[in-house]
Amino acid sequence: MRLQIEFGTVSMADYRFLLTGGTSLDEPPAKPADWIPDRFWSELFKLGKVSEQYVNLAGTFAHHVETWKSIYDSPDPMRIMQGEGTRPDSMRELTRFQELLVLRCARPDRVLPAILNYVAETMGQKFVKPPPFDIAGSYSDSSNIAPLIFILSPGSDPSSALNMFAVEKGKEISSLSLGQGQGPKAEKLMEEAFPIGGWVLLQNCHLFASWMPKLDKILETLDPKQVKPDFRLWLTSYPSDKFPVAILQNSVKITNEAPQGLRANMVGSYLMDPISNEDFFEKSLAPDYFKRLLYALCFFHAVIQERRLFGPLGWNIPYEFTQNDLRISARQLRMFIDESPEDVQFKAINYLAGECNYGGRVTEKQDRRLLMTLLADYYAEGALKD
Template sequence: MDVANPAPEWITDRIWLEILTLESLEPFKGFAENFHTYLQDYKKIFDSTDPERATLPQEWADGLDDFQKIIFLKCLRPDKVTNAMQDFVSNNLGQKFIEPQTADLHLVFRDSSATTPLIFVLSVGTDPAADLYKFAEEMKFSKRLNTISLGQGQGPRAESLMRAAMEKGQWVFFQNCHLSPSWMPSLERLVEQVDPDHVHKDFRLWLTSMPSPQFPVMILQNGSKMTVEPPRGIKANLLRSYITLSDDFLTSCTGKVDEFKHLLLSLCLFHAVLLERRKFGPLGFNIPYEFTDGDLRICMSQLRMFLMEYTEIAYKVLKYTAGEINYGGRVTDDWDRRCVMNVLDDFYAAKVLDANFCYDDSQIYHQLPPVSEHQAYVGYVRSLPINDTPEIFGLHENANITFAQNETYRTLTDLLDLQPKTATAGENRDVVIEKLVKDVLSRVPRPLPLATVMEKYPVIIFLPTVLELKLADGYGLNLAGFRYSATY
């Protein structure tokens, strides 16, 4: 259907082409003409700050279901599709499915046994070691937990630790299994040899590994698996920071409990801001840095120590240790270091000690009364919005548009990858690629038989002849290289 763009000044060619494409779907028949008729209504939706919750004009408000409205939103405002997906999931499955979830090791441990390995599947920038150490302390197993980071030459020591732990009823924690692929068959053999009738009932095997084809399939099938991913968003990061704390820790800074609570919230928010600035690309940092929970934990310890050791709050010391050493130690770009220090100035400052202090103009992120207990802080964090506003990062609203659009396209690409393939008998991606490679290789010509050519046409010391032979030789090498790269 060829309908002219009714408002080129705000409807781009891409938007209008996608709206016309909607006409091919049965629920959207006549949608382009309707768009013409109610152009100003659609202009309001286009300019809205939350178009995912706007009402469509006339019959389309009731004629389209929630999912079909997301399809339309993808055409008009792709930067808000993720928000619309969140509303869709919340309305159909429940709010808890879009809220950040924290791993509960108690539940995992309760369903485990001495013959069931417990596996943390890692992603970049994550480390569950601190959570496991805290859990071991709660279970009175901190002195019976043996840890080893796998790598070259660590196999025999790890095997010895595991055999001893099976007899004594201890825990063993093997970190970074993906870094020791040659020892994985030995680990598989050890796990297979665990006899439920003879192993101590308190024995547990904890493993961490990045996704790796060398990790034993048998262990994956028989083990309890937990994915460990970095939290996304200010809310999820703050929740991860506070969920592991306690009232004893919040009140542990004798003489400066109120100051410690205020500055601790500031520090955790600063940590979350640094992590989330990376999603804005070059607008956030010139180079994306892998800040970790370890950086936050050491800053917490130093904050408590300096508050107890100094009569006055040593802001310069706190800023230097956090900005230049703990976090700054990872920063290699001078402008990024300057950015970190400027951001830190807003969080390590006397003004944050005010119980009514707000970190942003919208007053979403603010201090709590000093009498607040741990559960009050967790409750406040859970009340925060899932989607962040750019102002908390010190950025303009427009900075969020590019990130939100990229997130939409990335999410849709992931959804397409999850769809069953339409190739013969539902072939998977690897099979399709293998067939394509074989088809391409079958069309690649064979290399020129230089030996036969030189025998039939003896070499004459003549520049064109020499160049032709050199080109023929290079042509053969390129073909061989292509065949090798396509095969392996």
């Protein structure tokens, strides 16, 4: 954005409005239609104070009230605002960036996807897609005295990927979930791993913040000559203001956020073990049935994660469904398909996935009912038909 502002492609006033909205001491005129929300009309009026380019938006609103109504009601308002035959006449001279300002007034809920599209158009897709989860690259940047820290986010679980990487490297991981009283055990694991070049995984460091200064002191006094070069200390933690700054500064930080959007979530599921394993994916005794139901399961997994974005409209309680839920459900699906290739046991796979794997996290009665209803739409006879 700084470059676009410097080159005059975007004005600072427009950029400020996108970030903070407008300011005006004047009262907006009367709304031309009852359906227009007060916020929408007020913001559009304030936008007219930013530049002369926007004055006609509110001034000619009454002449295009049906067009504005379709923008307000549409699930994809940007498509109407950018269409040659559908957008209001007052928007025809606006740039792609200026259209974002109008969208902020009319449909603030669609601003983030529109900004991502704008960045992709102007800079390229690689700037809006998260980089692949690359443990090998992070490992190559690490050393035997600098830990590797997985910064956790809801819905992400790096333990499976780390275990697979350890198998590739021929290493065994000594893991421990931290909590009250686990400090001496963690110290013992590290002391045993130092001379043999072992790997130690300390999980959930944020739950044992009082022991983190002790870990900081241990790492600070490590002598590289007395620790095998193959030794690695892996840590996992949610963001915490009590995490020692010195450890963060001297470590390799890795984050693996849950994918955003159904498509990205589906792609991530198919790249996950065991689904990405060719033998698992291709060698079922009923490959057509298995692949169809596996696709349905991945779609279900993406849907229930995306519902968290809608707050209490999605779930009464925000549950942290993870890849492990999908992983065990996929393995159970393969097992039941292979045991009964001609007669899929829908009742069994619905119960195991819905009541046990995913449902084990669900504590609210209505949420559990919703979960089972959603799953029944995907794990159903219809999924096996074209």
